[in-house]
Amino acid sequence: MRGRPAGGILAGYVPGSSWLHRAPLWGKFLGVVAAGAASCFLLDWKASGAVLLVLVAAWGSARLGWRRLAGSGRLMLPLCAVLGAFQWWQLGPATAARIVLNLLVCFVAAGLLTATVPLRELLDAVARLAHPLRRWGADPERFALALAIMLRSIPVLAASFDEVGDAARARGLERSVRARALPVVLSAVAYGRRTGEALAARGLADGD
Amino acid sequence: MSRIELDGVTVAVSLEDRPDKVVLDGVSATLTERRVGIIGANGSGKSTLLRLLNGLVEPTAGTVSIGGMDTVRDGRAVRRQVGFVFTDPLSQLVMPTGREDVELSLRRSHRSRSERAAAAQSVLDRFGLGTLADQSVYELSGGERQLMALAAVLAVDPEVLVLDEPSTLLDLRNRDLLRRTVSGLDQQVIFSTHDLELALDAERVLVVDGGRIAFDGSPAAGVAYYRELCGLPARPRA
Amino acid sequence: MSQKTAPHGQGISRPRRTWDAQSLALVAVFAALIAVSAIVPGIPVGSFGVPITLQTLAVVLTALVLGGTRAAAAVGLYLIVAFAGLPIFSGGRAGLQILAGGSAGYVVSFLVGAYVLGVLAELVIRRFAAARRVLWFFIASLLVSVVIIHGFGVLGMMINLKLSWNAAFVADLAYYPGDILKDLVAAVAASAVHRAFPDVLVRRVKRA
Known part of the structure; x- marks a missing residue:
């Protein structure tokens, strides 16, 4: 990607x-x-x-x-x-x-x-809103982490949409929803797993 | 150097509707050298071997220990001591900018925000990344990204560093930069690679084939062994 | 190399207080996938070349791949970021404005629909062998599309646009053909994902 x-x-x-x-x-x-x-x-x-x-x-x-x-x-x-x-x-x-x-x-x-x-400030405010919910299991730090991963995944997935679209066109499959959607989802899952693995390797999801 | 011990380690992955696939088969080794290289074909089990070292993969049978700590029982402590750098830095850098990513690594080790910022700055400066720290990680070159990932992992000062095919995605110049950076590190480094030149930087080389350690010895002999295994002459023609 | 799975053998079972790193990353990446699918241009389908947008497809897929709780979390994360102002609602819109318009009902329905469909997907995986999952995934997503997504959609138009039930229902009808196609693609794609990554949901459910 x-x-x-x-x-x-x-x-x-x-x-x-x-x-x-x-x-x-x-x-x-x-x-x-x-x-x-x-x-x-x-x-x-x-x-x-x-x-x-x-x-x-x-x-x-x-x-x-x-x-x-x-x-x-x-x-x-x-x-x-x-x-x-x-x-x-x-x-x-x-x-x-x-x-x-x-x-x-x-x-x-x-x-x-x-x-x-600014977006950052709004999201920080949302994360702060989660603080009082801590006692019911909400975890603002994990929320912030998920947010960061989501924001940085958007350009990666957008690029993968483009690439898959090009590949489908090259094979004359540009009208096939399946040929356009399936590779994107598979690469999204693979990307999510690699990211999860990296989080685990760095001990970032171990909790306190 | 930490004493890394693998004792009779078998890793089997269970597949739906099919018999289990054995990825590593009774591997035992004791690693105490400063630089250990692991080479082997795709699917030989070398990535799994590396992932065992910080508990990402748990052995189906046998034990793995780092400096006396079991990777399953003391998983969290092991992960603090063993840094892991993946082939693709884009799946490793989770924050939008390098600085935020380094600070994320430091989030447990420093109490205050300003302490963390200072520690992050010093790590970034050490790798010459100070000016790139606030750029989106997408705008960095492959080599810069790989260095940024390395910096984020080294920020917490692990004793052992595991690198999974660190030079696969790099061009020649960036590969050279990586080699020089790694050779300057104090940490014990265990790395896997297809890059036989990089393998020669090690003090000891393991060749993994079909889930077993097929060769264990000096880098030059290991590379020659691996070339023959792949059906190539032991030495490249000049 | 792609041994991605940590084998779960020999009674190694650690108590998991919260989600593992894997789930956290998947939730974030699928939230990003929903976001990207809302902003990429639609795919022209069939001989009419009517473009269909991919957003509902992404939501249905998220549910079928991640299961109830994690799918709802992914949609929730997407909604929070979009409400906060990132232009990731369809057509590049953003902000709380969306709740004022005609698509408010659809937006809300994604959250409920993702959860319900995710729970159904877990059920399908527990009950049926891989070969028959496509059919049941399709039936489940069709059910959820019609009852929940279109139900909330019609309701949203009635409340926000003060349309009568009849008028809202007719306005909503236009989306049916596209959605049936999307449900079919989602079912095929999701079962491919489960074959490629059996421990994304299958093993979690079967171990539970």
């Missing part, structure tokens, strides 16, 4: 030092949860629209880039259009607007969190 640098893999985070970047992580997390809840409680499309405007303003004030917002919005656009049209036909324009706007509220709120916290 040949390696290659994993490009754009940290695409979520936008570096910066705005008030939103400096805001505590738990605060931002609560914000996302609140936005999720809002989609159930906001029953007027005008209220939903106002919340969405506030969130978009927050995005602007944190200098996260309008192009990024538009870019991720483009992913949502077809869904919103189809959904809006369908619900308009079923339930009328006001309800359709409310449903679509609430969807966008959740989307932008979650985007605000992932754009202002």
Whole structure:
């Protein structure tokens, strides 16, 4: 398996030092949860629209880039259009607007969190969350280890997908799901076993 | 040097629907030399022999001990004393960067984070890897990766170092770098190889064939024996 | 050289407090496999050349190869990292936003589905000889796909997009042909993996 640098893999985070970047992580997390809840409680499309405007303003004030917002919005656009049209036909324009706007509220709120916290920090926070669970058998250190192995396996497996794809094409099998999937899985298992063996050899999985 | 003892070691792998496959068959040896090379064909059992040395493979019959410690009973202590470097450093380096990987090795031996960082830095500097430590391990060359894996294993100061075909994936220049690095180590080194030049660096050579030790003696005689075993003239033509 | 197995003979049985290194590494590598399969381009299938994405295939395979607990852990690890912002949801999406959209139900179903299918896979291995496993793997994954993955998927669309049961069901139908094919490939591939690496799951289950 040949390696290659994993490009754009940290695409979520936008570096910066705005008030939103400096805001505590738990605060931002609560914000996302609140936005999720809002989609159930906001029953007027005008209220939903106002919340969405506030969130978009927050995005602007944190200098996260309008192009990024538009870019991720483009992913949502077809869904919103189809959904809006369908619900308009079923339930009328006001309800359709409310449903679509609430969807966008959740989307932008979650985007605000992932754009202002670096991935490492988020994952560290998740590992810290596991600490109180220790007494029920959770092991933050092993979790961190599994996380590290997963992140560094992604480029290895992506390369193996490429290689297998090339090999299948060379044999004229590019449309065979089996010829494309099986070698990847076999090499993934072999790679996992080699990694496990290396962990065991270094005594890293021995526990305390 | 630690006294490495294999006493009547048999390793059999049980296969579904088929009779067990005997990988090593009653192997006994006592290794006390500073550099021991193990050569043999693919599937001869030499990898299994190496994996016995730090408890990765447990003997089906017989015992293996390192400095008096049994590899099964005292597995954890043995693994702390015997460092193992695999052929492919990419399956060995588990963290995204070399520095994190070295620090991972040190996680048990140092109390504080700053102590660990300092110890990691000194190991990396010793191998001339200081400037590469924060790069993704993917961006390193094969030789640099192999050195990084070596550094991560040596960070905890094992007494014995086991290298499984360390030069197989390296080009000529990197292979030379590896040879020089290994020859400068204080540790007892046991390595397997197909690289007969590397084998000549050892003080003692074992040739493994069909799960048994077929030859045990000086490197030059061992290499000649192995060449004949493969149907080649004992000495390469100049 | 590939003697990868530590033989378990002569009553050597050490108490295992937690997962061994092997399992830890496999869980992490399969989490990475699910991630990679979500972001590589789909495979064009048959004469229509409709691309099918590989993500559900990867989830089903993970369950069939690793068994219940470890498969659920692998999917859980994947979800945590994706929620935290690594763009590894299908189409290169990331973050908690996914829970707002139409695919939320499918995402959640992966966790439940992987666990249930993994448990079923252990059962199949205990009950049937290698030759008949492909068939039973296929039946089990079909069952889990239809009941759990599509069930949660429809539910997700009803909750998030406020669709009626009928509308959601019709929207979901489009995925059926691809999924049946994927289940078949997964069953064949998984039984090949178990033949190539008999102690990944088979020996664990049989010893238990």
